[in-house]
Amino acid sequence: MQQLCTSSGDFLIGLESTETAAFSQPVTFREYAVFYVADGKGVFYSDFGAFPFEGPTLLFATPLQLISMKSKTVFPIRFLRFHGDFYCIEYHRKEVACNGLLFNNIYLEPSVVLTDREIGIIERIQDDIADELRQPEPAEMVLRAYLQLFLAKASQLKIKSLNNPIHAIPRDESMEQFKQLLEQHYLELRKPHEYASLLAMSPNTLTKRCRRYFKKSPSALIQERFILEAKKQLHLTRKSIKEIAWALKFEDEFYFSRVFKKFTNISPQAFRDQTGISIVADLSM
Structure with a gap:
């Protein structure tokens, strides 16, 4: 290399x-x-x-x-x-x-x-x-x-x-609505059936349409949205692990660390140590 x-x-x-x-x-x-x-x-x-x-x-x-x-x-x-x-x-x-x-x-x-x-x-x-x-x-x-x-x-x-209509996937308004709901509620709603209820569709229908539109299951998107936010907070802020856990609606930092490691195979502190803290953290202070 x-x-x-x-x-x-x-x-x-x-x-x-x-x-x-x-x-x-x-x-x-x-x-x-x-x-x-x-x-x-x-x-x-x-x-x-x-x-x-x-x-x-x-x-x-x-x-x-x-x-x-x-x-x-x-x-x-x-x-x-x-x-x-x-x-x-x-x-x-x-x-x-x-x-x-x-x-x-x-x-x-x-x-x-x-x-x-x-x-x-x-x-x-x-x-x-x-x-x-x-x-x-x-x-x-x-x-x-x-x-x-x-x-x-x-x-x-x-x-x-x-923007190329040849490659564009036909727009699915229900899945676009699911995306908006997920952005609004990913900290509070962590189960696919909760979003299916808001969309007035069965969990099975949500799963099928989500896989077709986003090429991921609703569960995967929900998990990934949470992990993305956790990574952002670890990389782009100087908040403590405890403060980040609280911001992400966890009762304590230890449970947050277990959940984060379950999906990433690395602890929040190890993630921060390896990726570092962005200069953006200081610019936003």
């Missing part, structure tokens, strides 16, 4: 050419990750979801997500990672618009399908990153600029694909 680290050896950004076999078993990374698949197809597993893909495509993962890939054949992929301390997507949200679009969105597939022309654009930016990383003393400012361009372009392509 070509990479840039701090003087103390902490990873900042890296680019690696590897194969899907490297992700046949679930793995996690402390950094944001982007996988470029030029050719080949399989299934990308990311925490609660399973997403079929076919190259050329980009696949995205957030820090400490449990990810893996399954495919009938082994094919090459290009694997870009960057730490939040190197490039804070929350801080640069206006420039790249990737947070909530490429990363940290439980309702969208974590992928961008590329056209032949877009392949050239993405590969050229990756080549520029690789060339800079090969320098005897890679320039952080140059690498941040290339990374910002890469994420901005990927965000632009994602928006373009969402």
